[in-house]
Amino acid sequence: MSHDVGKVPFKNPGWAGNTGEFDLTEAQVRGDDFVGERPKHGGHASGAGTLPYMLADKSPEAPLFEGEYKQRFDKILTRYPTKRAALLPALALAQEIRGHVSPESMDRVAELLELSPAYVRGVATFYTMYNKAPVGRYLVQVCTNISCNLCGADEVLATFLRYTDTEIGETSEDGNFMVVEAECLAACGFPTCVQINSRYYENVTPAEVQKIVEHLKAQGD
Ligand code: FES
Structure with a gap:
């Protein structure tokens, strides 16, 4: 299965310089190129939500923390002074593997980090960034907060719903x-901002929604 999608039909304006974590080029960050596969070594274990990776190969049935993901999990543990401190990135890794954090995943994380299941559930359910139920292969989060809203986010949202033939x-x-609404995605200077899996699409207008949706559909397995 390949997620090398070639050129995206979109160009992000933001370029804050290479963070050095994944050695991304400016072209990759802007969207001229596309990095379909997350580096298996997990260069930055907690950075899953901030880099332009399309994590479309998630599977709700995938084994947790085995093989390469066991290595990633172990690497996370080395970065924190206690197991408890590694809870957020451990949950993020579980979500990266399965696409959501199920009660079973929470319990497994609790076991591995020697925490109570209730504590882990309390943390996991506090943050909306953890999906508590399966989501689509592409989770489209349209920011409808104030800046984006003033620039037509509602119409962008409605257009995504129309082209994906779904309700929110x-x-x-x-x-x-x-497709879901999101609170401010911290890209207020580039409204409307849409996060699809871990990738940001900025300055999205209704006219561009169709080609984004068609582009994603064409990526099939
Ligand atoms: S209001 Fe949309 S990114 Fe901030």
Whole structure:
């Protein structure tokens, strides 16, 4: 299965310089190129939500923390003074593998980090960034907060729903898409901002939604 999607039909304006974590080029960050595979070594164990990776190969049934992911998990532990301190990135890794953090995943994380299941559930359910139920292969989060809203986010949201033939929070029949509203994605200078899996699309207008959706559909397995 390949997620090398070639050129995206979109160009992000933001470029804050190479952080050095994944050795991304400016072209990759802007969207001229596309990095389909997250580096297996997990260069930055907690950075899953901040880099332009398309984590579309998640599987709700995938084994947790085995093989390469066991190495990633172990690496996370080395970065924190206590197991408890590693809880957030451990949950993020579970979500990266399965696409959501199920009660079973929470319990497994609790076991591995020697925490009570209740504590882990309390943390996991506090943060909206952890999906508590399966989502579409592409989770489309449209920012409808003030800056984006003033620039037409509602119409962008409605257009995504139309082209994916879904209601808010509903997975499309083909399993490809779930569209939700998001609070401020911290890209207020580039409204409307849309986060699709871990990748930001900025300055999105309704006119561009169709080609984004078609581009994603064309990536099939
Ligand atoms: S209001 Fe949309 S990114 Fe801040």
